[in-house]
Amino acid sequence: MADRRRRRRRLLRYRNRPSKRVIRDRLNPLEAYTDDELFERYRFRQVSVVYLLNLIGGTLLESTRNNALPPMLQLFVCLRFFATGAYHKLIGDSLNVSESTVGRCCRSITEAILHVRKQFIVFPRDDEARKTKQEFISRTTPEQAVGYVVACVILHNLGIQTGDVMDRVDQPMDAFDETAHQVECNSPEGSHLRDYIAQTYFGCNNASFYGSSCNTPCPTNCQDNTCHIQSGACFNCKPGWTGISCNRKCKEGWYGVNCSKPCSGHCKDNMPCDHMTGHCEKKCDAGWTGLQCDKECVNGTYGYNCVNNCSGHCLNDSQCNKLTGHCDKGCKPGYTNGDCSKSPKPKTIADFWNMIWQEDVCNIVCLTNLTEGTKNKCAQYWPDINDKLQGGTLTVRHLEEKTYAEYIIRRFKIHNKSTRTDRQVTMFHYTTWSDHGVADPLSLVVFHRHVIRATANSAGKYSVVHCSAGVGRTGTYIALDALYREGEKTGKINVPMYVRTMRKDRMNMIQGDDQYKLLYLALNDAFYGQDKCLESEKFLGEYQEHNCYTNCGDISQKKSLCSELEELLSLRKEYTQQDYISGRAQISANYTESVLPVEEFMCHLYYMKGYNTYYNAVLLQSYLEKESLISAQYPLSDNTEDFLRLIKDFDARVVVFLCPLKDIESTSKWFPPENQHKFDGIFYVKNMSSKRSNNVNMTRLNIQPTGFNEMDITLLECPTLSERLKKGDKRVLLDVVKAVKTEKSDQKGRVLVLSRDGATRCGPFFVLYNVLEQISVDREVDIFTAVRQIQIRRPECVSTVEEYQLCHDAIAEYLLNDCVYGNC
Known part of the structure; x- marks a missing residue:
């Protein structure tokens, strides 16, 4: 009996106990x-x-x-x-x-x-109002009628006050008043409002549809297939989609719900991940695994999808690099290969600079880019310009940077906190030599000569040379440097013996036949085309001395330029007929058969159905920019549209005609008078303005190709340049080059220079343009090398002694009368 009473009391206590309250996080x-x-x-x-x-x-x-x-x-x-x-x-x-x-x-x-409906609903007071009421009620059930009326009146009046309800009724309504039938929800004028209230009050039977009749399916990518009952806007999107209607994919690099998750960034070949799942379709980059490529290789494995095993011979049993399998910290005694000493990596940057300080290195020669293709070749071990890098007791500050067409020169100051001393280090970064490839021999020689001149008075003991692996490009450059110095000193060199000597200290120095051949070609260019670079002041002094002897009748002095030109012509690269295959196939599209574009450097026009891709034009480089100049012939009457395509395809923002436009037969087909326009094929050309001076006429043109963006160009014309160049033309050339540089400084894009055949007249212009850049940056003059570099791509340029003499005269004129000493 007592047990029964106890159980009853426990049951009563349990029933009277309040249930646990659930606290929910709700926003306002x-x-x-x-x-x-x-x-x-x-x-x-x-x-x-x-x-x-x-x-x-x-x-x-x-x-x-x-x-x-x-x-x-x-x-x-x-x-x-x-x-x-x-x-x-x-x-x-x-x-x-x-x-x-x-x-x-x-x-x-x-x-x-x-x-509160009585505050808004007034019952009908006449027969017409009662009739309207009865008609409305007869169409619905009583419950629906009340719901429609209440919702319609209240929501409509609120909407009129605040602008919420967007219907065709623009006045508040007093339901069932004498004029109520004109604007009531059931009237034609209020039909839009009626449908709105009907949807809002009752909703669609199927949440996957919307619209006034609930017959429009929600957008495919709405989450749970539900959307706004009127607009069809999705409340949320399925993973991988965004936008009001969820019709836009996530931006590249993002995926998931609301596109809120970033891709791992390790998909192979930098491909974006799947915008819905984040998976990498083409597997992972080296060093990563998993569907989303977000998991590093486990220790002891490396490479794509982590399928390769490390060698196990890394120093101190350290782990190999999970990307390459290389031993970043070195190899065990008895094991070695090129992979144990590469360019600096992110973890060894501080060690690299400590080595620079410890070994008293004053110059660094870098022969690799940071990335080549899709592969990382070298870590950026230097700070950005005007920035600093700290590691241990050393602080490296980036003081200065000069960018040239094919290399960059950087100057650093290293401060040692322990010794409180500073040291200057110069870095020479050659940027146009790909891994396992070959550089242009003359380009490499020009770079090497610049390094020699800049390091002639260096105070440090050593120079560091590196590429990515430290063997191929590094070995080729070191051999070029050592053999050139030996040849200058003794007059003879032994290439095979020196390469064997290098390989005793470091295996695999110079990789492949191509790099070995490059060494011979570079040595040939270095010895046979001697360095003739002079400081600006020294060049001017020698020029004036040469003129003095010439004016006094010393014929031997007059022959010096002739012998230089003969040397230049003998050093020109010899091309075969195969190198001119496009020009020979389109022989009628050239002014002359004697000047054709070299296939390797030709400007191929973009393919357009029904159009030619050929134009007699080649890409050249300036002293500071790679492939920023174009040498071309005047447009023939049949290919003026191809000329305009050349401007568009190669973004030529400055166009220079080295003769009067009126002397060119095809000018009238494409060049409009001032403030007028012309149509030439797909091009609309408008002459915006013109300005004339003694030696240079300037015209602003607007070119609008059909289906492409319009572009503004500056056209410069030389009306006074002689047909056969003479000494008096130096002022004209200087004026046009200065005009080009002024226009080029205000906009990006290439400079297109045209003459009758693309070589005559163009040669002196390009030489002058490049040498003036050399003077402004380095205060040096090297006309000989400037001509050699142009003749590699356009062999017919500067092929007469008059043109070569004009180059010297114009440079001297610039140094004497145009150049402010502080800017030369």
Whole structure:
């Protein structure tokens, strides 16, 4: 009996015990959303919500614990249902309330609206109004009629006040007044509002559809296939999609829900990951694995998908590089290969600079780019310009940087905190030699000579030379340097013996036949085309001395330039007929058969159906920019449109005609008079303005190719340049070069220079252009090398002694009369 009483008491205590209350994290939409975001989600703005809350909020307050949801959130739950017509469970999930709470909120809000309906509904007072009422009720059930009327009147009046409801009715309505039938919800004028209220109040039976008739399917990529009941806007998108209708893929490099997750960045060949899953379709970069390539190789493995095993011979049993398998910290005694000593890596940058300081290195020669293709070749072990790098006791500051067409020179200051001393280090970075490839022999020789001149007075003991692996390009450059110095000193060299000597100290120095052949070609260019670079002042002094002897009748002095030109012509590269295959195939498109473009350097026009891809034009490099100049012939009458395509395809923003335009037969086909325009094929050319001077005429043209972006170009014309160049033309050439440099400084793009055959007249212009850049940067003059570099790509340039003499005369004229000493 006692046990029965105890069990009964326990049961009563359990029944009377209050259930555990669940605390939910709910946001306040008025605080969380802007006015526009609030309207997008609930179809009401803040003013309307506050008005409704003040109107019915008092009837929503109850003293029972079931009133855990405040009136404002009850209203938002109901408005969410009115706005979307979605299932109660979906609405509850979005607002963090239960499904049953959504139903109670909708019921209580509806009852509260019905409670205040008398403030808005006036019963009909005449026969016409009563007839309208009866017709409306006859079409619906009583419950629907009340719902339509209440929702229509209240929501419509609120919308008129705040601009929320976008219908064709523009005045508040007093339902069932004498004029109410003109604007009521059931009238033609209010049909849009009626449909809006019908949707909002009842919703679509299928949440996957929207629209006035609920027959338009939601966008394919809406999450849960649900969307806004009126606009069709998705509430959320499926993974990988974004936008109001979820019709845009994630931006490259992002994936997942709301495109919020970044790709790993380790997909093979820098391919983007899948925008939905983040998976890498073409597997992973070396050193990474997993579907998303977000997992590093485990220790002891490396390479693509981590399928390779390390050698196990790394120094101190350290792990190999998970990308390459190389031993970054060195090899065990008895094991060696090129992989144990490469260019600096991110983890060895501090060690590299410590070695530079310890060995008293004053010059660094870098023969690799940071990346070549898709592979990383070298870490950037130097700081950016005007920045510094700290490691241990050393601070490296980047003081200066000069960029040339094929190399960069940087100057650093190293400060040692321990000894409180500074040291200058210069880096020579050759940027046009790919791994396992070959450089242009003359280009490599020019770079090597610049290094020799710049390091002639260096105070340090050693120079460091490196590429990526430290054997191929490094070995070729070291052999060139050592053998050139030996040849200058003794007059003879032994290439095979020196290469064998290098390989005793470091295996595999000079890799492959191509690099070995390059060494011979570079030595040939270095010895047979001697360095004739002079400081500006010394060049001017020798020029004036030469002129003095010439004017006094010393014939031997006059022959010096002739012998230089003969040497230049003997050093010109010999091309075969195969090197001119395009020019020979399009022989009618050339002014003369004697000047054709070399295939390797020719400007091939972009392919267009029905158009030719040939034009007699070649790319040249300036002293400071790679392939920034174009040498071309005048347009023939039949290919003026190809000439305009050349300008467009190669972004030529400055065009120079080295003769009067009126002397060219084809000019009238494409060149319009001032403030007029012409059509030439797909091109619309407009003459914006013209300016004339003694030696240079300038015209601004606007070119609009059909289907492409328009471009503005500057056209320079030399009306006074002689047909056969003479000494008096030096002033004309200087003026046109200065005009080109002025225009080039204000915009990007190439410089296109045209003459009758693309070589005559063009040669002296390019020589002058490049040497003036050399003077401005290095205060040096090397006309001989400038001509050699141009003749590699356009062998016919500067082929007469008059042109070669004109180059010297123009440079001297510039140094005497145009050059401010501080800027030369």
